[in-house]
Amino acid sequence: MNNTQKNSIRTTVAIIVLCALILLLAAGNLLIGSVDIPTSEIMSILAGNGASNPVMEIIILESRIPTIITALLGGAALAVCGLLLQTVFNNPLADPSILGVSTGASLGVAIVMLLGGGLLGSAFDSELSGYISTLAGAFAGAMAVLAMLLIFSTFVKSETMLLIIGIMVSYLTSSAISLLNFFASEEGVHSYVVWGMGNFSSVTTDQLISFSVIVVIGLAAALLMVKPLNALLLGTKYAENLGVNIQSTRNWLLLITGILTAVLTAYCGPIAFIGLVVPHIARMLLKTSNHNSLLPVTMLTGSAMALLCTFISVLPVSIGIIPINAITPVIGVPIILYIILNRRKLQYFN
């Protein structure tokens, strides 16, 4: 059996296994949470028959199910952002948090949350306008950092140097956030810190639709970029010679990344490591960098990873929920170390 056939079998198996895993983890997230709800009650609620206690119904329908959907879409979005940035910047260690894109989005959110909350408090009376301004802040911050990286990438040819520039931008942005925190009210700082720990459960049922629509559009747009993404694997000169408009392709890819990162950061906080690690897991599963299969499998792996993190976060049932950003590095760092140590053996580096 040759590699081409093996690849297509691998892709099929990976998709089936990941879908099963996602269903399993979704069920786990549905059944286990900080409030103990019997499985029979959950079945009854899902069947539309209600529960013996209306609070249980509210917990399932307005907390657990929105969390599952948020993690499902959010995980896919974070992972796709990582993959797009890794291909565009030709750098296996690129992802929204390392390149400072999430930090940029965070700064935008911080400005809205801390300055806005303090100075313009009355302007954010309605929750909706509050969320729209948070989202706009996050988007402006993410795009500003992406634009800066794009400008640098035209005259900094070394990928490692570009990564370091991203990290520097990240530090600058963090320092601005610290300053904002320093001058903000205690209440504002508290809500900012809690937001910064990351979680998939803060999207309310009302916001779920707008969140889902934006994320699904972003993911669909990414799927449409598969052809130029594959050409970019050969480098920009080859891609250009194959008829790819490098400038507009890059702009589109960065716009998609910016929107997805902004939405995710605004709603769920800056979640690290999923974007960095998941594309590598998908490449190792598939043994290919062909985006035709890599992109969909990256999405599924991202969903599974986010659901796994959410599941772990509710495991210490009685104490409460662990922040997502306390879990992602525990899973992510060993994988990144494995990848760095096996760089020579992993063929997608060669």
Added chain:
Amino acid sequence: MSILSAKDLTVGYRKGNSTSPVISGLNLSLSRGKLVALIGANGIGKSTLLRTLVGNQPPLEGEVSISGIRIGEISRKNLSLLLGIVNTERTQAGALTVREVVSLGRQPYTGFLGILSKNDKSIVEKAMQDAGILHKASSFLAELSDGERQKVMIAKALAQCTPIIILDEPTAFLDVASRMETMLLLHNLAHKQNKAVLLSSHDLSQSMMLADELWVVTNDQKIISGNTEDVVLSGAMDSIFASSIISFDLLQGDFCINLDSQYDIKLNCNDKILKKWIGNALKRNGYGISNDEACKNEITAISPNEITVSTAQGSIKANSISDMIAIIKGKSTNQ
């Protein structure tokens, strides 16, 4: 018939209002069915010229045109149907199979999602066959040798089905056998598939053997172009390097180092190969070969083990070239 031509072309870099020309006054033409080798010293501007010819970099003066249309006026998409490139850019494609990489060459022809038709697929197979890499079609790029990777990129350019293929240093980093195979492959593509093939190279001997035309970049940044043998015999090769310690040996067809000789020796030998290598040993050790009948020092060689060194003092037999050198060195110090 010329398909790509350059008229009064100056290539170089533009920064703000100042320009730094690299090579100027170029009038070149590339024809179908011919393999052309662009040769010149490192850093002289070969890559700059190639980038200008493929439209990656605007010319400072003059113009480049394909079939009479200026390259700047050809859309990116149409250019990808006319001209295929092979370079030494690092790729991220290690985990793609050879077939997947070659299939990327069909991108100018496929639709929005890049799905290959049956025709595309058969062109890909043919391209791999013509490039001699079909047996590795299912291997990952990372598993291939440098020479095989180069063939894959050539197959990619073939799958693009362009009349022109331009290659930047396709034989750099390759061992001698792979270099020759690659050159032979390109020669065959030009001749059998009627493509215009232009490559830049350091490899003089293979370029001279297989290229139909040479474009020689001289050290004063001009180009001498024409039929390979005409260019070689015009003495153009000596203008490639400004260095005085090397010169082009027309008989050997390669550069050689100008060694100083202190003493002259007459060399008698009927075996041409033996004569060449004894001459090589003598020159390296500072002895010039003299044809002067009056020369008193003389070496007569019958085989590598039967060499006679004769001087005014008499003759000594040497049983190897190493022995011969020792004898003549002893003699010259005695003198």
